[in-house]
Amino acid sequence: MITVDALPYDFRFEPESTAIVSIDMQRDFIEPGGFGDTLGNDISRLAAIVPTVAALLAWGRALGLTIVHTREAHLPDLSDCPPAKRLRGNPKIRIGDPGPMGRLLVRGEPGNQIIPQVAPLPGELVVDKPGKGAFYATTLGAMLEAHGIRRLIVCGVTTEVCVQTTLREANDRGYECLLVEDAAASYFPAYHAQTLEMLRSQGGIVCWTAPLASLLQVTAELETRT
Ligand code: C5J
Numbered sequence: 001m002i003t004v005d006a007l008p009y010d011f012r013f014e015p016e017s018t019a020i021v022s023i024d025m026q027r028d029f030i031e032p033g034g035f036g037d038t039l040g041n042d043i044s045r046l047a048a049i050v051p052t053v054a055a056l057l058a059w060g061r062a063l064g065l066t067i068v069h070t071r072e073a074h075l076p077d078l079s080d081c082p083p084a085k086r087l088r089g090n091p092k093i094r095i096g097d098p099g100p101m102g103r104l105l106v107r108g109e110p111g112n113q114i115i116p117q118v119a120p121l122p123g124e125l126v127v128d129k130p131g132k133g134a135f136y137a138t139t140l141g142a143m144l145e146a147h148g149i150r151r152l153i154v155c156g157v158t159t160e161v162c163v164q165t166t167l168r169e170a171n172d173r174g175y176e177c178l179l180v181e182d183a184a185a186s187y188f189p190a191y192h193a194q195t196l197e198m199l200r201s202q203g204g205i206v207c208w209t210a211p212l213a214s215l216l217q218v219t220a221e222l223e224t225r226t
Contacts, residue, residue: 002218004178006210007200011178019066019149023134023156023163023184025053025118026071028111030157033100035111038093041187046157049185052212053118053155056183059215061121066147068140069120072162073107073128080130080137081105133165141173151176153215154207155183160191167199167207177207180215 004011028034030046037043060067074081078096086095095104101111107128113119120126129138144152152175156163163184170177179199186192199206 002222004208004210004218005214006178006208008204008208011176011208011210013151013153013176013178015063015065017148018151018153019068019144019147020057020060020153020155021068021070021134021166022053022057022114022118023070023154023166024072024158025050025069025114025156026111027101027113027115028072028105030115031101031111033111035095035099035104036158036187038099038104039089039091043187045187045189046185049155049157049183050115050117052180052183056153056155056180056212056215057118059212059219060153063219065153066144066149067120067124068127068143069114069118069124070127070129070134070140070156070162070166071107071112071114072105072130072132073112074105074130076103076106076108078106129162131165132162133169134162135166135169135173144175149175151178153178153180155180157185158191159184159186160188160195161186164195164199171206179207179209181209181211183212 001012029036081095102109125143127138127140134140152170167177196209200209
């Protein structure tokens with residue numbers, strides 16, 4: 001067992017039964033002209049965590065963790081996009097409409113790809129999800145079961161939407177989860193901070209949280225011992 005200094009108390013995991021889940025690190029949320037940008041958000045807040053997510057993935061790969069990447073992605077005919085999701089907020093440009101990087105949030109379009117700095121390596125798992133949660137209408141649960149995974153180390157965007165929804169879904173399915181505080185981001189810094197508080201309150205009612213430094217510390221100690 002490896003122990004990480006986390007809140008509200010230590011998080012313990014074994015590499016063979018632990019996966020990193022990197023949520024929606026897509027051009028559509030992080031780059032100019034994507035879905036997030038067209039909704040009027042400050043995308044620089046999300047771009048700022050890219051080096052931290054890259055470092056977390058490198059850490060997980062070195063430890064032999066299973067790596068999962070998710071993409072918020074709809075079928076080209078939008079049959080998996082409820083009208084309520086597409087129409088809500090009455091945006092000027094909607095899911096499925098053409099944008100500078102192709103059709104917004106549609107599978108296979110350039111904007112729907114994961115940004116190169118944190119892109120999947122060959123053999124890593126990739127899940128296209130039509131919802132905010134990564135378990136809803138996907139094979140994620142079956143994939144994790146097939147790999148014998150019981151613990152998730154979670155990062156990505158946005159903290160209070162797809163990251164939080166996925167953590168709550170995972171918690172209800174019996175996974176023990178750690179959210180990496182500085183490897184997740186929101187367009188709204190207050191929402192990020194409040195989501196961390198909410199998720200780890202009441203003795204970790206949904207999950208643990210820790211900064212990347214706490215995870216790196218673990219491997220530094222393992223290396224000193226060998
Ligand atoms: C949103 C997400 N915010 N990945 N998606 O629509 O959080």
